[in-house]
Amino acid sequence: MPTAIVTGATGITGHAIVQHLLSSTTPKWSQITTLSRSQASTASDSRITHKTLDLQSSASEMKDSLASVTGEYVFFCAYLARDDEGEAAEVNGAMLRNFLSALRATGEIKHLKRLVLVNGLKQYGVHLGRAKQPMHETDPWLEGGDWPPNFYYTLQRILRDAVEDEGDGEKWDWVVTYPQDVIGVARANFMNLATALGLYASISASLPERELVFPGNLINYLAFNCWTSAKLHAEFCTWAALEPKAGNQAFNVVNGDTESWQNLWPAIAERYGAKVPAKMFPGAELKVPSSKEQRYNGFEVAHTVLPTKPPIAEEADKIGLKGLFDGKDDHSVVHQQIDTTKWAQRPEVVKKWEELRDRFGLDQSVWDKATWGFLTFLLGREYDCVVSMSKARKLGWTGYHDTKDAFFETLDELEKEKILPKASELQK
Incomplete structure (x- = not known):
């Protein structure tokens, strides 16, 4: 039975993922560690273990908080909003980078099979104005020139670099999701x-x-x-975590x-x-x-x-x-x-x-x-803001809400x- 770690477990997407993991029977998840800075997960189940983790702390400080944490699948739902796009890229990038470094320092990254990162439709610049419709995962990143920084790009590059730099005994990959205006x-x-x-x-x-x-x-x-139902997004994240063909890819996720x-x-x-x-x-x-x-x-x-x-x-x-x-x-x-x-x-x-x-x-x-x-x-x-789901459908995803x-x-x-x-x- 698989095991999971959920960061940002008390947020809208993280909470829905925890609830779905608990209700899933195929497969049944045997252990779920929820991580958040303050508030504990509201889920009551013997399979839940909650740990306090400040993702703004250093990798060495996180190492202490994650000393006994283990999980084959990480659902990374945490992020910090910042008005300045450059600051958002710096802060959120440091959070993910230090988290991965802490897992490597504790040795638990050797148990990791896949990390699912929750991003969103800022990927396509919908916060900047009209995008080409419908939006596809192959659309170009908006970089250089007058385009402001985009912290989603920063996070995805961190994941790619981390996989390329895997150490001895490490063999994991990643999935990124792009939900839209989450309802939850x-x-x-x-x-x-x-x-x-x-x-x-x-x-x-x-x-x-x-x-x-x-x-x-x-x-x-x-x-x-x-739009994206938080419940449907949670179903997608668990599907994508376990689908062999989904590794090292990003997917739109809408209803x-x-x-x-x-x-x-x-x-x-x-x-x-x-x-x-x-x-x-x-x-x-x-x-x-x-x-x-x-x-x-x-x-x-x-x-x-x-x-x-x-x-x-x-x-x-x-x-x-x-x-x-x-x-x-x-x-x-x-x-x-x-x-x-x-x-x-x-x-x-x-x-x-x-x-x-x-x-x-x-x-x-x-x-x-x-x-x-x-x-x-x-x-x-x-x-x-219309989004194509063709990429996920071609891999077998049939979810709808x-x-x-x-x-x-x-x-x-x-x-x-x-x-x-x-x-x-x-x-x-």
């Missing part, structure tokens, strides 16, 4: 798309108008996107369907007992919004022109689009007709949150740590954890 839940982790979305919907449905207005822009509302807010938003409104306004984008046109356009009924807008040319510019010549994305006016835009960060500061919104908090016994940290800026980007970008179901299941779980108010009781 982890206790005491409020940095979550579903949490911010659920708060926005809960409060909107509880205000007198009971309207659920899409705070982003019309182009985003009509765009097509892919397997293509969805759009024009379909999801009315369903979410119905779940919360709210209505979608008949004219939700007053004065909007099917074009990239300017800083003053698409303002809903006097709300403040959020408008940002992204600082670099969009990633599609890297391949524009090859696909017949030369010169279309080279100028300042061709940069992608993030535009919310309702700035959700400022919306969350409105007196009537704060008052309603406090009422719901007290009524449902919610933690104030849910509100204080809600990632409104992340929601601004996801709902405000004016381009599609309906995106609407993933959202609803996650919202249900967040309600059970008392992170969100119960939608079914909002109107009582």
Whole structure:
């Protein structure tokens, strides 16, 4: 029976992987070591051993923390967000490099068979603007020139170099995953798309108008996107860990369907007992919004022109689009007709949150740590994010999860954890 080590075990992806390892019967995992800096894994099972590990410490310090840790498969889900891309590459690169050095120092790397590293769609520069659609694992890395550093590239190079420099008795490889806008839940982790979305919907449905207005822009509302269920991603990671042909490769991991807010938003409104306004984008046109356009009924807008040319510019010549994305006016835009960060500061919104908090016994940290800026980007970008799963499918991966179901299941779980108010009781 295989054994596993999970770093970042209390985060959304790490928590889902631990839960899946525990529930798996083919194979049955005999030992799972969870690693995190502070909070222990919430899983209760005799096969779980939790160790405190500060991945920002040196390799020698990690060696002491990992002295008795062993596992054939490592699921590396930990990362630290930094506003500066160069700093993100430096910090996260040091974490992975020192972790591998510590495993080598303890001798446990000789038991390692495969390391699965969780990255994401920053791989394709979706944080910088429109990418070529759909995105494939063979798309070029965005490096050199005006492109900012990308810590995913740093991590992948560290893995490649480590495998090439394997010492005596070492024989392991790696897999990298690229999930997109992960839908999941982890206790005491409020940095979550579903949490911010659920708060926005809960409060909107509880205000007198009971309207659920899409705070982003019309182009985003009509765009097509892919999402990743944390549960499906966990299934993929265990499949990829054990699939012989997957070694030393990177894979997109999305649910397997293509969805759009024009379909999801009315369903979410119905779940919360709210209505979608008949004219939700007053004065909007099917074009990239300017800083003053698409303002809903006097709300403040959020408008940002992204600082670099969009990633599609890297391949524009090859696909017949030369010169279309080279100028300042061709940069992608993030535009919310309702700035959700400022919306969350409105007196009537704060008052309603406090009422719901007290009524449902919610933690104030849910509100204080809600990632409104992340929601601004996801709902405000004016381009599609569609991902190909062909590479994994060709190797035999058949996993699928309906995106609407993933959202609803996650919202249900967040309600059970008392992170969100119960939608079914909002109107009582």
